Amino acid sequence: MLSVDGAERKLGQNDLIVSKTNLKGHITYANDVFLDIADYSLKQVLNQPHSMIRSEAMPRCVFQLLWEYLQDGREIFAYVVNATRKNDHYWVFAHVTPSTDANGKIISYHSNRRAPSEAAIEAVKALYEILLAEEAKHSNRKEGQKAGYALLLKILEEKGMSYDEFIFSL
Numbered sequence: 805m806l807s808v809d810g811a812e813r814k815l816g817q818n819d820l821i822v823s824k825t826n827l828k829g830h831i832t833y834a835n836d837v838f839l840d841i842a843d844y845s846l847k848q849v850l851n852q853p854h855s856m857i858r859s860e861a862m863p864r865c866v867f868q869l870l871w872e873y874l875q876d877g878r879e880i881f882a883y884v885v886n887a888t889r890k891n892d893h894y895w896v897f898a899h900v901t902p903s904t905d906a907n908g909k910i911i912s913y914h915s916n917r918r919a920p921s922e923a924a925i926e927a928v929k930a931l932y933e934i935l936l937a938e939e940a941k942h943s944n945r946k947e948g949q950k951a952g953y954a955l956l957l958k959i960l961e962e963k964g965m966s967y968d969e970f971i972f973s974l
């Protein structure tokens with residue numbers, strides 16, 4: 805099974821984690837639920853890259869897909885495990901969206917997350933373990949990400965589902 809550092813922290817059923825970023829993915833807003841669970845002050849996260857809470861258990865190819873959707877002007881839903889300041893972890897179901905100006909130009913990004921079901925976490929863990937193993941076969945990070953991405957597409961093709969269909973089947 806996918807191994808994730810530290811102890812698991814759980815979001816409450818009514819909790820919503822919210823953050824916003826600029827075009828580079830640097831944090832411009834984080835709500836109290838974000839700061840509480842990740843164990844940071846607002847000052848510690850503002851202007852930092854969102855990857856500051858990245859967990860090693862997240863396949864790179866999932867973030868590639870996320871950025872492709874966003875830069876294409878599309879919303880994306882994703883299961884993400886994040887690391888806290890003390891290197892514990894928490895799973896979220898994220899809905900990430902681009903914001904545009906009046907001309908349709910993307911100007912920032914916004915993410916809302918809530919607690920995922922246990923069943924979805926187990927299914928995603930199994931998938932992420934496979935993708936991480938593929939990425940780890942390559943000593944070059946970029947090559948690993950590319951291979952993980954290709955494998956993700958292949959797995960979806962075998963399931964006969966788009967990424968969005970797969971996510972909502974969980």
Ligand SMILES: Cc1cc2nc3c(=O)[nH]c(=O)nc-3n(C[C@H](O)[C@H](O)[C@H](O)COP(=O)(O)O)c2cc1C
Nearest residue numbers: 824825829854855857858859867886900913914915
């Ligand atoms: C609005 C928004 C929210 C994001 N939220 C997270 C998050 O909660 N955890 C995370 O690891 N990456 C998040 N990312 C993706 C990061 O920007 C980054 O791509 C990812 O952590 C991988 O980092 P790396 O490319 O430096 O390895 C978010 C990006 C955006 C635009």
